[in-house]
Amino acid sequence: MPMQDKELLVNHQPQIILITGNMAAGKSSVAQALAQRLPKSVHLRGDMFRRAIVNGQAEMTLNLSAEAYQQLQLRYQLAAVVARQYLQAGFTVVYQDIIIGSALSEVIAAFHDVPLSAIVLCPSPEAVAARDAARSKTGYTDETMVQAFDRILRTETPRLGYWLDSTDLTVEETVDRILASFQVE
Numbered sequence: 187m188p189m190q191d192k193e194l195l196v197n198h199q200p201q202i203i204l205i206t207g208n209m210a211a212g213k214s215s216v217a218q219a220l221a222q223r224l225p226k227s228v229h230l231r232g233d234m235f236r237r238a239i240v241n242g243q244a245e246m247t248l249n250l251s252a253e254a255y256q257q258l259q260l261r262y263q264l265a266a267v268v269a270r271q272y273l274q275a276g277f278t279v280v281y282q283d284i285i286i287g288s289a290l291s292e293v294i295a296a297f298h299d300v301p302l303s304a305i306v307l308c309p310s311p312e313a314v315a316a317r318d319a320a321r322s323k324t325g326y327t328d329e330t331m332v333q334a335f336d337r338i339l340r341t342e343t344p345r346l347g348y349w350l351d352s353t354d355l356t357v358e359e360t361v362d363r364i365l366a367s368f369q370v371e
Contacts, residue, residue, distance in 0.1 A: 200226070200278045202269050202297055203364075204347070206285040207307035208335045209325030210318035215357045216307065217282035220364060224280070228272045232283025235261040248334055262289070266296045273300055286335070287342045294346055304347025305364055311336040313353040 205217045214231065221229040236243065236257065244254035262285070269279045285293050294304055309317075315332045318324050326332045348367045352360045 199301065200273055200276050201301035201303060202273055202279045202281055204285070204293070204297075204302060204304045205280060205282045205307065206290065206304070207309075208286065208314055208339050209284060210314045210321060211307040211309055212317065212352055212357065212360065213282045213284075213307060216352070216360050216364070217280045219357050219361045221278075221280040223361060223365070224278050226276060227278045227280060230265060230269055230272070230279050230281040232261055232265045232281065232285075235264045248331060258289075262293050262296070266293070269297075270300065286339050288344070290346055291344050303368065305367075306339075306343070306347055306349045307352050307360070308339060308349055309351060309353040 203220065205213050205220070207213050217229050217231075221227040236246070239257070244251055244257050246254055246258065250258065262283070265281060265283060269281050272279045290304070290306075294302065311332050314336065315326065315329060318326050318332070326335070348364070350360065350363055350367075352363075355363065
């Protein structure tokens, strides 16, 4: 761990660090790397609650069905309960999920009574498309879908938290910027 991280984290108080952004924005990699650099930390992947559904899982598409919307809300609620439990046990929780549009305000409001830092990763749509193409799992069917999600992120998502354009940043550089943002707060 670099010396400045050690100095920053000596007085670190447990909190919830929400990392969001579109598919292939780098959320999982950044959340894992950040959690590894924090004392007593948890990486909570919101998508694990969707994957836990064995039968009846609704498809998460650009235009959500009523069932998909309900399952997405359940996913956010379950993640909030788990994050709170880890926080109460003294862990810093790096909670990572796709929370865009008006949902970001709603999820942040669910944590109104606990320490929370929200980080929105917002690399360019071109970077997102390239990252998605390089992954074993792909989230986008085509460039139009990448652009549609990018529009929702940039025009319909409230400007809450720390927005970070990670287009030209490595995972470690992104984590460095996030940690530096905590020094200012």
